Amino acid sequence: MKKLIFGIVCAALMFAFPALAQKKSLVVGMGSADAGKLDPHIASTTPDKGLLSWMFNGLVRVRPGRISPEFIEPDLAESWTSNPAGTEWTFKIRAGVQCHHGYGEFTADDAAYSIKRASNKATSSYSNDFNAVDKVEAIGKSTLKITLKNPVAGFLGYVANVNGGNMVCKKAAEEMGENFSKKPIGTGPFMFAEYQPQQFVKLVANKQYFRGAPLIDDITYRYIPADSSRDLAFQSGELDMIYGKQDQTWVDRTSKLPGVKVVAMEPGELSELYLNVTVKPLDDIRVRQAIAYAIDRKAIVAFKGAGTSREAVSVIPSGYLGTDQKAPLFPYDVAKAKALLAEAGYPNGVTIKTIHTTLTGMQTLIEAVQAQLKKAGINLDIELVEHATFHAQIRKDLSPLVHYQAGRFPVADVYLTQFFDSRSIVNTPTAVTNFSHCNVADEEIRGARVSTDPVKQLALWKTAQEKIAKAVCGVPVYEQLQLWAWKDSLDLGYEVQGSLNLSPPVTEKTRFTK
Amino acid sequence: MTTFLIRRLAFACVTLLAVLTLVFVLVRIVPGDPAQLILGDQASREAIEALRHRLGLDLTLTQQYTVFLLGALRGDWGVSMVSGQPVIGEVLRVLPWTIELTLVSLLLGILLGVPAGVYAAIHRNRFVDYAVRISSLLGLSFPPFVSAIILLLIFAIALPWFPVISARSGSALAWYQSITLPAVSLGLISAAYVTRVTRSAMLEVLSEDYVRTARAKGVPWNVVIWRHALRNALIPIITVVGLYLGILIGNSVLTEIVFSRPGLGKLLIGALNQRDYPMLQGMMVIYTLIVVLVNLLTDLAYGFVDPRVKLK
Numbered sequence: 016m017k018k019l020i021f022g023i024v025c026a027a028l029m030f031a032f033p034a035l036a037q038k039k040s041l042v043v044g045m046g047s048a049d050a051g052k053l054d055p056h057i058a059s060t061t062p063d064k065g066l067l068s069w070m071f072n073g074l075v076r077v078r079p080g081r082i083s084p085e086f087i088e089p090d091l092a093e094s095w096t097s098n099p100a101g102t103e104w105t106f107k108i109r110a111g112v113q114c115h116h117g118y119g120e121f122t123a124d125d126a127a128y129s130i131k132r133a134s135n136k137a138t139s140s141y142s143n144d145f146n147a148v149d150k151v152e153a154i155g156k157s158t159l160k161i162t163l164k165n166p167v168a169g170f171l172g173y174v175a176n177v178n179g180g181n182m183v184c185k186k187a188a189e190e191m192g193e194n195f196s197k198k199p200i201g202t203g204p205f206m207f208a209e210y211q212p213q214q215f216v217k218l219v220a221n222k223q224y225f226r227g228a229p230l231i232d233d234i235t236y237r238y239i240p241a242d243s244s245r246d247l248a249f250q251s252g253e254l255d256m257i258y259g260k261q262d263q264t265w266v267d268r269t270s271k272l273p274g275v276k277v278v279a280m281e282p283g284e285l286s287e288l289y290l291n292v293t294v295k296p297l298d299d300i301r302v303r304q305a306i307a308y309a310i311d312r313k314a315i316v317a318f319k320g321a322g323t324s325r326e327a328v329s330v331i332p333s334g335y336l337g338t339d340q341k342a343p344l345f346p347y348d349v350a351k352a353k354a355l356l357a358e359a360g361y362p363n364g365v366t367i368k369t370i371h372t373t374l375t376g377m378q379t380l381i382e383a384v385q386a387q388l389k390k391a392g393i394n395l396d397i398e399l400v401e402h403a404t405f406h407a408q409i410r411k412d413l414s415p416l417v418h419y420q421a422g423r424f425p426v427a428d429v430y431l432t433q434f435f436d437s438r439s440i441v442n443t444p445t446a447v448t449n450f451s452h453c454n455v456a457d458e459e460i461r462g463a464r465v466s467t468d469p470v471k472q473l474a475l476w477k478t479a480q481e482k483i484a485k486a487v488c489g490v491p492v493y494e495q496l497q498l499w500a501w502k503d504s505l506d507l508g509y510e511v512q513g514s515l516n517l518s519p520p521v522t523e524k525t526r527f528t529k
Numbered sequence: 530m531t532t533f534l535i536r537r538l539a540f541a542c543v544t545l546l547a548v549l550t551l552v553f554v555l556v557r558i559v560p561g562d563p564a565q566l567i568l569g570d571q572a573s574r575e576a577i578e579a580l581r582h583r584l585g586l587d588l589t590l591t592q593q594y595t596v597f598l599l600g601a602l603r604g605d606w607g608v609s610m611v612s613g614q615p616v617i618g619e620v621l622r623v624l625p626w627t628i629e630l631t632l633v634s635l636l637l638g639i640l641l642g643v644p645a646g647v648y649a650a651i652h653r654n655r656f657v658d659y660a661v662r663i664s665s666l667l668g669l670s671f672p673p674f675v676s677a678i679i680l681l682l683i684f685a686i687a688l689p690w691f692p693v694i695s696a697r698s699g700s701a702l703a704w705y706q707s708i709t710l711p712a713v714s715l716g717l718i719s720a721a722y723v724t725r726v727t728r729s730a731m732l733e734v735l736s737e738d739y740v741r742t743a744r745a746k747g748v749p750w751n752v753v754i755w756r757h758a759l760r761n762a763l764i765p766i767i768t769v770v771g772l773y774l775g776i777l778i779g780n781s782v783l784t785e786i787v788f789s790r791p792g793l794g795k796l797l798i799g800a801l802n803q804r805d806y807p808m809l810q811g812m813m814v815i816y817t818l819i820v821v822l823v824n825l826l827t828d829l830a831y832g833f834v835d836p837r838v839k840l841k
Binding site for chain 2: 048049052057058059136137140141142193194196211213214237238239240241243244247251253400401403406408421423443444445447
C-alpha cells in the first residue's frame, strides 16, 4: 500500500512539475543585430553560416567537431570514386533522403542543380571555388558525375557541408528564387520554422532526418548584439549556448560561472599584417624585414591569452593541409630591426600608415603591434574607421599596411590563392584579398593547385610559404580561436574540437542531460 | 487654425524633401560597399559587380536620386538590400515597439517628474529641494546604457524578477515583464528633465501676483498649486516634453540594443553596418516625420492648455 501511495505521489509530482522533465528546446545567443542572407551559397558571416550548418548537408561532411579534411566522411553521398587524374568524380547519392517541408526526395538531380547554383556568380558568393568545374551531370536518380577542367587540390572539401558545398533542394530553390533565403530548404537535422526580424530564427527538428530524428525538438537562435546583454541572459538561464566575446577576459569571467562549459574551437583565425610591396617605404625589403623583426609573437599571445590564441607558424593558418608548421618566420630582434631601418635610410625611424577597423578584438591587436613597432623606431599611424568602411577602403588599396584576420577552408591552396596569388591583387578585375601585391609564389601556388602528386603538391606549397615569408609580403602574428560557452547539461553528442562553420555542431545527437 | 495647419504641413513637406536629399547624399558619401558586405570577404569581384547591378548601385548618382525621388513620390521606399523586404513594411513592423517604449517611458517621466518638480519648487532651498535637484542631475548625467546594465544586474540577475531579453509579447504579464526595465531605464532620464523644468517653471509662477491674490482670498494651498500655478507653468513643461520625445526616440537606440528589444534603433544599427541605403533612407524619413509631427502636436497643445495662445 505504501508503495502504491509512493508511486501515485511520484506520478503526481511528475505531472505537477513539467519543468523537471528533460529540456527539449535549445536557445542560442548570437552576437549580431539580425540575420543576414540565410542562403548557404551566399552567407559568409559567422552568425549565418553557423545557423545554416544545422539545416544543410553536403555530399560529404567533415565529422562534426572536427575541421581537418582527414575526417571527411559520407553525407548525402554514400560513396564516391574518382579517376586517377582526379578530374572525374562520381558520387552515389543516398536513397530516401527527404527535403524539408515536403519538397520531396533528394536525388542526384538536386545535387547537380545545387553545384551549378553554387558555381553561378549571380546566385553564389563562392562561384570562384568552382572555377575548375567543367560539367555536372545527374545519371539516373542516384549517380552524380562531376567533370573538372583540371585536378583540384582537396576537391572533396568544396562539396563538403560548408559554403558552396551545402546542398539545396532544386524544387524549393527554383520555386522561391531570390526568396529562398527567407525560407531555406535543405535536408539537415533541423528545419527552418520562423523568422522574427531582429529577434530570432526558430528551427524545428526534422523528424525524417536520415541519420535519425533529432533528440531536441527545436532551436531558437536569438540575435543579441551587445556582448554584456548576451552574457547576462546566459547567466540568468535564458540562453543555453552563447557566442563569446572574443577575448581572454571573457573566458576567465565566464569559466567561473557554475555549470558552464567554455570552449575555444578551431579553426583559428590568422591575424596577419599584409605589407604593400609596391609603395614607399614598404617597397624596400629592408623596411619590411624590420617590421617582421620588430614583432614579438610570444608577447602578443601572452597579451591575448594563452587559452584562446596561439602563435602563428606560417604565412597561412596552422593545421591546414599543406601548412608548413615550421615556416622560416623572422625571430624577434629589435636591434636587427633598427639596423635594417638605418641601412634602408631611416636612421631616425619611419612612419607607416594603416587604415584599421574599430572591431574590438582587432583594434587591441593593432595597438599592441603599434607599441612593439615603436621600440624599433617604426611609427604606425593608425587611422581608425568603422568596420564596413575598413573593408571598402582596404579593397581600394588605400592602406599600405593591412591587418586582416581570417580563416579559410583548411587546404593551403585556398588561403594562398586568395591572399598571395597575383591574380587576387586588390583593385583589379580578378581581385580577392591580395593586399600586399605579392607575386613571388605564383608559380608554386598554381602548380600545386593542378598537381596530382600529393608529395609534389606539399613540396610546392612549402616552397610558396617560404618564398612569401622571405619576401615579407605578410607578417603573421597570432591565431584567434572561436570562443563559445554552453551549459554543461547540454551534450552535443560529439567531442568538439572545432567546426568549419564556426559554430558548435548541433546535430540529431544533441540533447540535454537534465 | 486651418491656415496654421496648412502652413505647417507645407513647411513639413519642404523639411522632408531637404532631409531626403541630405540622407540620400550622406549615406552614399560614407565609404562601404553594400554588395561587398552582403556577399562577404571571399566573394569574387564578378559576383560583387553582378549584385551591384541588381541593386542598381552601378547607376550614376543622379539616376539613383531620380529613381529614389520618383519612388518616394509614389510612396514606394524601395526594398531592403539585405532582407529583400519592402522598407516601409520593415519599419512599420518595428515602429510599434519603439513607440510603445517611448510613450511608456515618457509617461513614467511625467508621472515622476511633475510631482517631484512641483514639490521641490514649493520647498525651495530646503532639504527636499536639494535632494530632488541632485537626483535629477544624476539622472541626466547617466548614459542610458549604464543605467540599463545596472538595472539588469539588480532586477534580472541578483533578483530574478525580470528577463534580460525584454522582447516578449502575448500575455499581459509577459508585456509588463518585458517593458518595465527598458521603460524605467529611459523613464528615469526623462523624469530628470521634466523635474528640472517643472521646478523652474513653478518657481517663476509662484512669485506671480495672482498666486499671492489667490492665497490672500483664502483659496486652499493645494488648489492654488495644482489649479492656478501648475496650469500656468504647463507651457514650458509641454515644450520640453515635446522636444524630449525626439531625444527619447534617439536614446531608445541604445536601450533597445542592451535589452535586446526589436525596434527602430536595432534596425538602424543593422542597416548602418550593412550600408543598406534604402533602409537608412526610409528610416530617416520616419524619424523626420515623427519629429515634425510631435512639434506640430506640441504647438497645438499650447492652444489647448492656454486659450490665450492663438495659432495663426
